Amino acid sequence: CGGKQRLKIVVDALRALDVKTMVVADIDVLNDKDVFKSIVESFCVDWNSIEGKWKSIDNFARQLVAPKNKKEVKEKIDNFFESISETTLSHGVSEKIEEIVKFSSGWSSIKKVGKRAFTGGVYTDYITIEDECKSRGLLIVPVGELEHFYKPFETLHGPEWTNKVLERVDLLNDDELHDAREFVKSIVMF
DSSP: OOSGGGHHHHHHHHHHTTOOOOEEEOGGGGGOHHHHHHHHHHTTOOHHHHHHHHHHHHHHHHTTOOOOOHHHHHHHHHHHHHHOOOSSOOHHHHHHHHHHHOOOOHHHHHHHHGGGGOOHHHHHHHHHHHHHHHHHTEEEOTTSSGGGGSGGGTTSOHHHHHHHHHHHSOTTTOGGGHHHHHHHHHHHTO
């Protein structure tokens, strides 16, 4: 679809044509209230019935932001400056420094492990949302993002990951893909 922001547009268009529609989205589809709400409403999920559970999950994610160690950040910046020959701060140099000091969001941590990041009541809230969405045709990738279904290539992303898995992996028998096969079965059973 070209990003989660476009999912609603595609779902609405297909449903208007009476096409049975199913969407598979990375777990961070939950990270933006307005986007997620518009998507679930496209699947006729009553937002009011899940909003409190979404808030619980969002609050949990916001608390996952870890503080950065001043000494480690300084070391990384010093090492970076030693590795470049530029004497002025170009746009590229500035971007690299921003990357070093930037805080990663809780959602980036959750996207790495999927629903396993949640515990207790937050886990229960997530499962409720996952089940409601799944019953309507919106499947949330339980391991965070598709690339985490196959760990040996998870440093790759998007089409590069997909192509490598399709070309080099025994999809039917590779033990690493057990969870992926189970996920696909849930799609087929829909």
